Amino acid sequence: xxxxxxxxxLVTGAGDGIGRATAVALSFKGAYVIVTDKNQKTGKDTxxxxxxxxxxxxxxxxxxxxNNEIQKVILKIFKKYGSIDFAVNNAGIGGSFDGIxxxxxxxxxxxxxxxxxxxxxxxxxxxxxxLKNGFGRIVNVASMAGIKGVGGGSAYCASKHGVIGLTxxxxxxxxxxxxxxxxxxxxxxxxxxxxGVPKKILEFNTYVNPMKRIGNTKEVADSIVWxxxxxxxxxxxxxMSIDGGYGNV
Numbered sequence: 001x002x003x004x005x006x007x008x009x010l011v012t013g014a015g016d017g018i019g020r021a022t023a024v025a026l027s028f029k030g031a032y033v034i035v036t037d038k039n040q041k042t043g044k045d046t047x048x049x050x051x052x053x054x055x056x057x058x059x060x061x062x063x064x065x066x067n068n069e070i071q072k073v074i075l076k077i078f079k080k081y082g083s084i085d086f087a088v089n090n091a092g093i094g095g096s097f098d099g100i101x102x103x104x105x106x107x108x109x110x111x112x113x114x115x116x117x118x119x120x121x122x123x124x125x126x127x128x129x130x131l132k133n134g135f136g137r138i139v140n141v142a143s144m145a146g147i148k149g150v151g152g153g154s155a156y157c158a159s160k161h162g163v164i165g166l167t168x169x170x171x172x173x174x175x176x177x178x179x180x181x182x183x184x185x186x187x188x189x190x191x192x193x194x195x196g197v198p199k200k201i202l203e204f205n206t207y208v209n210p211m212k213r214i215g216n217t218k219e220v221a222d223s224i225v226w227x228x229x230x231x232x233x234x235x236x237x238x239x240m241s242i243d244g245g246y247g248n249v
Contacts, residue, residue: 003230005030008081010074012064012122013091015042017191018224020049021217022088025225027055031086034077036062038091064091064118065110071125078129085133086228087126089119090141094196095155108155115159120166123181127174136179136226138169141220144187144243152198160185164239171237180243181238182227187243189215211244 009026012059013019015037027050035057037043043059051058062073078084095111096103117142130136145153146160151199163183170181188194188205194214206212220242226232227240241247 002030004086004228007031007085008034008077008083009086009088009228010036010084010126011090012036012062012078012118013141014046015039016046018089018186018189018217018220019088021221021222022090023057024050024053024055025218025221025227026086026088027053027057029225029229031056032081033057034084035059036073036091038063058130062091064122065114067117067121070118070121074122074125074129075181083133083135084126084129085135085137086225087122087138088138088141088228089138090117090120092141092159093156094193095153095159097152097196097198099152100154103147105155111155112159112162115156116162116166119163123166123170127170129178129198130179131174131177134178136174136177138170138179138181139224139227140181140183141224142167142183142185142239144185144241144247146183146185146239147241147247167239168237173225175236180232182232182235182237183239184220184223184227185241185243185247186220187215187241187246189217189220189242191217192249205246208249209244209246210249213244215244220222 009031014023014035140164143160167183
């Protein structure tokens with residue numbers, strides 16, 4: 001029997017991209033997937049896809065820019081199901097692409113609030129729930145930009161560096177509570193986020209990337225599922241690069 005069978009798996013930003021692919025991958029493993037997204041239509045479309053393939057899922061509207069909404073929604077889920085076994089904090093935005101001297105402070109604050117504070121707020125309530133049952137697995141979706149500098153993407157880059165630091169701290173704090181926390185650092189992946197990246201940067205990535213291509217969401221999702229499962233039982237606080245080797249260039 002799959003270790004995910006009938007377990008509760010919560011995925012934020014699961015309306016499309018990496019979030020949707022991860023929700024679908026977890027459903028294939030037998031998890032009951034809680035699909036959350038601020039976009040009700042795309043979130044429900046993910047649920048429909050899971051149900052059409054014989055899986056089990058339910059949608060909850062969740063805007064991770066609101067700490068109050070995060071607290072309310074996740075606690076509601078925990079009260080209904082009695083557990084949150086697996087959590088994938090994926091919701092995020094790309095923010096504006098411009099030089100630091102031109103970056104609007106409101107855009108900076110919004111990017112940090114969603115990409116970093118949103119992950120912190122989700123983790124805070126997820127961990128409270130997991131502590132009650134003595135079990136939990138969390139994967140935060142950071143980025144290659146959380147490891148390397150990205151010219152023109154300072155807010156996004158800073159937010160993802162923060163996610164990695166937050167992940168490492170949580171792993172230290174809760175490792176002896178049977179709660180593992182890891183992160184993935186995708187490179188350029190075929191998602192809507194690429195729409196905001198200048199074409200010349202995408203072309204340069206493909207040129208220098210050892211694998212000469214952009215990644216796909218399933219490749220990231222499969223890596224996330226592996227970090228959640230027992231096959232990675234002694235991996236805690238790591239940040240797994242999923243970038244075709246770009247980070248080594």
